[in-house]
Amino acid sequence: MTAGQGGAQTKLVLVVIDGLTPSMLEGALGTETAPTLSALAERGTLGRATTTFPSLTPVCLSSIATGAHPDVHEIPHLVWWHRGEQRLVEYGSSFGAARAAGLGRTLRDTLVGMNAEHLGKKAVTLFEALADAGYRTAAVNFTAYRGRTLHRPAVPLLDAVHGPERFYFYNLFRADRTGAPLSFRNRAGGSIDAYAAAVGRWLVTRDGFDFLLLYLSDYDYASHAAGPDEATEVLARCDAAVGGLVSAAGGLDEFLERYSVVVMSDHGQTAVHDVARLGDRFRHEPQTLVTASNRAAHVYRLGAEAPAPRALAERLDGEASVEVALFAEGDDVVARREGAELRIGVGGDGPVLDGDARVLDHPDAVARAVAAVRCPNAGEVVVSAAPGWEFEDLGRRHHLGGGSHGSLIEGDSMVPVLAVGLGGTVPSALVDVAPAILAHFGARVPEYAVERTA
């Protein structure tokens, strides 16, 4: 299945480096930190894209997989209130948060529940759409993996899940015995990405897929600890992981003869100087719950005694850690910032804005804000943190002195996209990546993505 000219191959490898900022990648190109990514950039196109909101990994990876914002894919945050089951869902903000939410429950929600139950039924993943079009899909460690092939776990206690045809997930699910080692004990040393890289090389050596999604998570982990644009060593390891794929094909020419390539991240990071416990702000409000982590939060009304959404948003006026509070009012979405408001109505040709436009003066912020509020699992108020601030999670953990993300601001919101063989263009929004890849394969683009760009 190759087009066979101009390097425009149909088979495609998508590499997602968690938390890599555009400035970090751009600064590394042409240096010894990133020889493979530099060589790819010389053959391809480098750009920047806007992610979704909240700009947190489960939300963003779901957007990469489905080409949808949370209004369609329904994953609202790292931590949220499940109205149907009347309980918290926590995807592992930190070990402390996982313990607070229940370790077994957190593991199950993260590894199985997010795909099997929480990911919206109207959303279509790349793995589903490409399998339906007859292509062989593969994924390594990517957490928004829903596909068409049933996989039984390699360990007891987990349910069978539907994933890509070739599905490798932290050694918990593995479609083939690759011999790749995995240890969670030496995460800072890069053991998770070393496993992903080894499986990736194994797959490329066998040319065992039409579409491969390789997910490298260690960069974000390091950047949280060291701060944005400091994790040079880990970027070098990510580059080496991509280099391993290239050499498994026999070199760059051979690799690009066989595959188109997209390398990108899921969100940015910004420095953390202050930490807030947002729940304290609502301690005396009845039937009100705050789910907070990193640089975003939801405020839920758990019953009729809770204040109305507008009143909850107004409680945040003067709260230094909060920049924007979003809520629905009638058919509109209202964004509130230091008492100023921007009202977003639905018009025939897109949103109708009324009020102070500076309230949402961030990349693609109107569309992202509306989609976050319209997510069926979102709180009645969705909160974007002020620059430099982070919210404590359920386990009271934070990244003070390091980096974080989750808000609407530019540093959290922009990601690098490097593409070779996508027709010389790069998508300018995270949600446009899946449609571009589906179009590249000639597969059906979901209706919600077609309508958004129409």
Ligand SMILES: [Zn+2]
């Ligand atoms: Zn992160």
